[in-house]
Amino acid sequence: YTSVREMLLEENRCPTQYWIALLYLGITRGYVEVVRVLVEECRVEVESVVMDGESNTPLMIAALWGHVDVVRYLVERCEVVDLEYVNKNGDTVLLMSVVSGSIETVEYLVNIGVNVRVKNKYGNDALLVAFEHQHYHLVDYFSTLKQLYEQTMY
Numbered sequence: 001y002t003s004v005r006e007m008l009l010e011e012n013r014c015p016t017q018y019w020i021a022l023l024y025l026g027i028t029r030g031y032v033e034v035v036r037v038l039v040e041e042c043r044v045e046v047e048s049v050v051m052d053g054e055s056n057t058p059l060m061i062a063a064l065w066g067h068v069d070v071v072r073y074l075v076e077r078c079e080v081v082d083l084e085y086v087n088k089n090g091d092t093v094l095l096m097s098v099v100s101g102s103i104e105t106v107e108y109l110v111n112i113g114v115n116v117r118v119k120n121k122y123g124n125d126a127l128l129v130a131f132e133h134q135h136y137h138l139v140d141y142f143s144t145l146k147q148l149y150e151q152t153m154y
Contacts, residue, residue, distance in 0.1 A: 066102030
């Protein structure tokens, strides 16, 4: 093969499990072009794929790894991606992105309107998750958001 694209597109070469494994690899490594080829040309339906035993979606895995380009691609290209989907731990894509420590990913998600007040099944919100993972830049960010939110409430 002269390119990964050629290999991926060879007709009837790979079973669905192979596509999902490649999708997982592309997402965790931040290979947005691999993800794009799988979604657009190989027709892998990322909206219906659960990536692991925690019921994480491809979007959640990309957020967990802090790959803002992959997150942006999945949100903008896959119209039915559920931004408020909750995994087995009650985590959303925002809470997963906080674990990564990626301010770019967190800001992108906040700017497109994810619920910043969501809590997981343990009662942890984004501010507490940031603190638990020692991402103090995100603690500052969410503290500022919380203050702004409280000011607009009154």
